[in-house]
Amino acid sequence: MAEAKTTGGDPRRARTRAKIIAAAFNLFGAKEGVLVRIEDIAALAGVTRMTFYNHFASMAALREAVCFELxxxxxxxxxxxxxxxxxxxxxxxxxxxxxxxxxxxxxxxxxxxxxxxxxxxxxxxxxxxxxxxxxxxxxxxxxxxxxxxxxxxxxxxxxxxxxxxxxxxxxxxxxxxxxxxxxxxxxxxxxxxxxxxxxxxxxxxxxxx
CATH class of the missing domain: 1.10.357.10 (Tetracycline Repressor, domain 2)
Known part of the structure; x- marks a missing residue:
């Protein structure tokens, strides 16, 4: 499974990553959470799709990161x-x-x-x-x-x-x-x-x- 990209000690990057994970948690925690797309997560986090991929190589990598946090x-x-x-x-x-x-x-x-x-x-x-x-x-x-x-x-x-x-x-x-x-x-x-x-x-x- 692809691993989430690290923040490299950059506080701003860490905050963005945390926002993406928080948005994903909120969406996965909804009844229809199984249908969540990258676009949905990026929109709720207030980031672009490109920014998402700067932090996570794939939806699978994000899922594992959220699972770890949970x-x-x-x-x-x-x-x-x-x-x-x-x-x-x-x-x-x-x-x-x-x-x-x-x-x-x-x-x-x-x-x-x-x-x-x-x-x-x-x-x-x-x-x-x-x-x-x-x-x-x-x-x-x-x-x-x-x-x-x-x-x-x-x-x-x-x-x-x-x-x-x-x-x-x-x-x-x-x-x-x-x-x-x-x-x-x-x-x-x-x-x-x-x-x-x-x-x-x-x-x-x-x-x-």
Whole structure:
């Protein structure tokens, strides 16, 4: 994937880049955000198409930059939480519940994630890599059965994205995040009772945001 061009330490260039990213976030966060064009972003940011390309090589590069802005700090928080858990199934369950909790509390964030993931790596490159690494660790530990790391990664990320879409439609039932997490764990080969117990275990209050 093409990388966004750097600002080279120029404050004015950095401000322009930030304006483009902010405009993209606003547009991707709308219900019709999946249809956003470069022209739409440039117009909202108040820049020309040429200026856009001075900062981003392509729409794909912009999407990845926006994904990074949307997910990096949150992923850091999630990763810090997961580092306190030894069991890979607990890490997967906790991550899923934290992402779905964020979707419930921040619809614009959730819609942006959904729209950006429709034409790129689900949740962006950072989260994509972290999910597969957790899968590898779980497979190596014998916690996840009869699944390859890439397939398990897709199961986790794809199911979580679908659950976010359900949240945005307002069609969730009681304990939606826990039920989704339990279903994912069962799909990864975890025994049903263990999957349910893990997915419904209380989250620490510091992990709910």
């Amino acid at each position: 997910t990096h700090d949150f992923l850091t928080s999630v990763t810090q939480t997961l580092a306190t858990l030894d069991d890979p199934s607990e890490r997967i369950s906790t991550a899923v519940r934290m992402y779905l909790g964020r979707a419930v509390s921040d619809a614009a964030w959730a819609r942006s994630i959904l729209n950006l993931s429709s034409d790129g790596l689900p949740f962006g490159a950072e989260t994509f890599r972290e999910a597969e690494q957790t899968m590898r660790e779980g497979i190596a530990a014998g916690v996840f059965q009869d699944v390859e790391s890439a397939l398990g990664r897709d199961l986790v990320l794809g199911t979580t994205l679908a659950a976010i879409a359900t949240i945005l439609r307002g069609q969730t039932g009681p304990e939606h995040a826990e039920r989704v997490a339990a279903a994912i764990l069962r799909g990864l080969g975890v025994e049903p009772e263990i999957a349910r117990r893990t997915a419904f275990a209380p989250l620490q209050s510091s992990n709910l945001t």
